[in-house]
Amino acid sequence: MIEKADQIFILLSHWLVSFLPAWLQAAAMVLLGVVAIVVTFPALFAVTVLLERKGLGRMQNRYGPNRVGPYGIFQPIADGIKSLTKEDIVPRSADAVVHFMAPVFLVVVVFMGYAVLPMGRNMTLVNMDAGLLFFFAIGASSELSVFMAGWSSRNKYSLLGAMRAVAQMISYEVPLLMSSLAVVMITGSLSPNKIVDAQNQYTYGLPHWYIFTPWGFAGFLLFAVAATAETNRSPFDLPEGESELVAGYFTEYSGFKFALFFLGEYVGMMGISGLGTTLFLGGYSAPFSWLQWVPSWCWFFGKVMLSMCVFIWVRGTLPRLRQDQLMNFAWKFVLPLTLLNLMVAALWRFMGEGWLRWVVCSAILLLAYTVMGRVGMRREHFGPRSYRYAE
Amino acid sequence: MSLVFYVIAGLSVAGALAAVLLKNTVHCALALTVAFAGLALLFLELDAQFAGFAQILIYIGAVAILVVFAILLTRGSETPKDTVYSRHWIVGLVTAAGIFAVLGWAVLHSTVALPRETTKPEVTVMDIGNALMGRYVLPLEIVALLLTAALIGAVIVAMHDKEGAQ
Numbered sequence: 001m002i003e004k005a006d007q008i009f010i011l012l013s014h015w016l017v018s019f020l021p022a023w024l025q026a027a028a029m030v031l032l033g034v035v036a037i038v039v040t041f042p043a044l045f046a047v048t049v050l051l052e053r054k055g056l057g058r059m060q061n062r063y064g065p066n067r068v069g070p071y072g073i074f075q076p077i078a079d080g081i082k083s084l085t086k087e088d089i090v091p092r093s094a095d096a097v098v099h100f101m102a103p104v105f106l107v108v109v110v111f112m113g114y115a116v117l118p119m120g121r122n123m124t125l126v127n128m129d130a131g132l133l134f135f136f137a138i139g140a141s142s143e144l145s146v147f148m149a150g151w152s153s154r155n156k157y158s159l160l161g162a163m164r165a166v167a168q169m170i171s172y173e174v175p176l177l178m179s180s181l182a183v184v185m186i187t188g189s190l191s192p193n194k195i196v197d198a199q200n201q202y203t204y205g206l207p208h209w210y211i212f213t214p215w216g217f218a219g220f221l222l223f224a225v226a227a228t229a230e231t232n233r234s235p236f237d238l239p240e241g242e243s244e245l246v247a248g249y250f251t252e253y254s255g256f257k258f259a260l261f262f263l264g265e266y267v268g269m270m271g272i273s274g275l276g277t278t279l280f281l282g283g284y285s286a287p288f289s290w291l292q293w294v295p296s297w298c299w300f301f302g303k304v305m306l307s308m309c310v311f312i313w314v315r316g317t318l319p320r321l322r323q324d325q326l327m328n329f330a331w332k333f334v335l336p337l338t339l340l341n342l343m344v345a346a347l348w349r350f351m352g353e354g355w356l357r358w359v360v361c362s363a364i365l366l367l368a369y370t371v372m373g374r375v376g377m378r379r380e381h382f383g384p385r386s387y388r389y390a391e
Numbered sequence: 392m393s394l395v396f397y398v399i400a401g402l403s404v405a406g407a408l409a410a411v412l413l414k415n416t417v418h419c420a421l422a423l424t425v426a427f428a429g430l431a432l433l434f435l436e437l438d439a440q441f442a443g444f445a446q447i448l449i450y451i452g453a454v455a456i457l458v459v460f461a462i463l464l465t466r467g468s469e470t471p472k473d474t475v476y477s478r479h480w481i482v483g484l485v486t487a488a489g490i491f492a493v494l495g496w497a498v499l500h501s502t503v504a505l506p507r508e509t510t511k512p513e514v515t516v517m518d519i520g521n522a523l524m525g526r527y528v529l530p531l532e533i534v535a536l537l538l539t540a541a542l543i544g545a546v547i548v549a550m551h552d553k554e555g556a557q
Contacts, residue, residue, distance in 0.1 A: 098417075098418075098421065128440060129440060129515055129516055130440045130441050130444055130516050133440075133441065133444040133445070133448065133516075134440075134444050136444075136448055137444040137445075137447035137448040137451075137452065138447070139452075140447070140448050140451065140452025140453070141447060141451045141452055143452065143456055144421075144424060144451060144452075144455060144456065144459075147456065147459055148421065151417055151459070151463070159463075163460075163463070166456055166460070170453070170456065173452075188517075189516075189517075190516050
């Protein structure tokens with residue numbers, strides 16, 4: 001029974017495919033997997049948007065959407081219908097082909113990343129030897145669609161937003177890759193499945209997740225920072241800073257194309273949350289060995305939704321950074337720490353079992369964090385801020 | 392030579408031709424990206440996963456972005472009114488044809504020099520890593536040194552401007 005609940009989607013797809021002739025079955029299995037991904041994540045997107053609007057409302061002492069359905073739970077459906085029926089405006093001077101291609105390209109690329117994520121036991125669409133590399137390669141090409149959107153709109157705000165977004169994504173892609181590399185070094189594989197398998201073991205009922213090691217904890221924090229910046233989320237949402245740039249690179253998009261950008265952003269966030277879950281939070285494995293009867297896919301989706309809640313929480317809490325702060329933070333703080341974390345992961349690997357490696361690795365990381373933070377802050381000269389025109 | 396190969400090859404060649412023939416420089420850069428993607432797909436069709444993904448990561452994720460950045464930061468993306476073809480196009484044509492001939496000759500002869508494999512080799516990422524860290528560690532380090540030198544050079548070029556302004 002437990003086994004069946006765990007493998008329910010696999011069994012279901014096998015059962016559905018068994019109605020087809022034998023030569024079609026392999027292709028139909030792949031198609032079913034793709035359809036499942038393309039249906040599930042937009043549905044989760046709708047839930048997340050509602051959660052975000054309600055949650056942000058709570059944090060800012062207001063109600064949030066409460067008109068459509070009980071407690072406003074049908075708001076995403078109303079939004080979807082609205083964006084489908086709205087007029088699609090293309091600026092006269094815009095580059096029509098590129099303007100059309102940009103949102104389509106973004107959504108396609110963002111969904112492709114899910115192909116390699118293990119969403120449950122035996123629930124990886126394509127089990128690739130170099131799956132992690134695939135995810136990063138696909139993620140890197142989403143920058144191009146941001147540029148296409150900003151450039152083709154022929155609007156200075158769009159172009160500035162796109163330039164900011166691309167500069168930011170390039171800068172934070174380096175720490176994102178570097179922090180994941182520590183996991184690859186320890187596991188010795190680029191395959192997401194093997195990374196999850198390595199963490200899916202228990203000692204005294206506690207899991208071997210990488211976040212519960214010094215280098216893994218530091219790596220996870222650095223990964224989370226880089227992932228937030230990579231998805232252009234607050235506090236790194238300068239590319240769409242509405243007080244400066246209207247809406248950034250998708251200023252000139254309306255109707256369903258705008259909805260596609262919105263979808264792309266959230267589905268990308270979920271994808272990178274899924275990757276973080278796979279790398280550091282044990283993927284589909286249970287947090288305690290006595291909870292292993294819960295189907296594995298529940299854990300994966302639970303962890304992803306939990307990360308989304310953290311994203312929303314961070315958005316409601318932190319103010320937006322300035323452009324120079326953003327760049328300094330990436331290159332002078334996050335990147336050196338990720339490089340150090342790589343060394344610490346290597347040290348962890350070669351120090352062997354025992355409590356000594358816990359002490360040494362934690363001490364190195366804590367020391368580096370404190371010293372770099374102090375040194376970086378000393379140069380900043382914080383003090384009372386004077387406003388020349390706003391008094 | 393399957394149908395997939397012809398589709399991918401057509402895509403790459405069309406992208407490359409568009410990159411040369413289109414008038415708007417940003418369009419050229421985007422067309423070049425299509426050619427890069429075609430090459431990556433060719434690698435993947437040959438079961439060279441690592442090379443294919445590295446091609447996407449580096450050429451589409453980094454090189455194409457740098458190209459469009461360079462275009463936007465230097466000249467603007469306005470389409471020139473008169474012809475975009477250089478007056479020395481014949482020299483360029485001869486050079487390109489010469490390079491193509493040399494590369495083609497080298498590729499065609501390499502099949503004779505190398506042993507002919509009858510079975511498909513199973514190359515994992517781990518094998519590539521071992522080769523890079525073992526047999527090919529010296530070339531790798533030389534490339535790394537070259538890239539570092541280029542990086543420092545770029546920083547120095549950028550710094551020089553700032554000192555002049557002060």
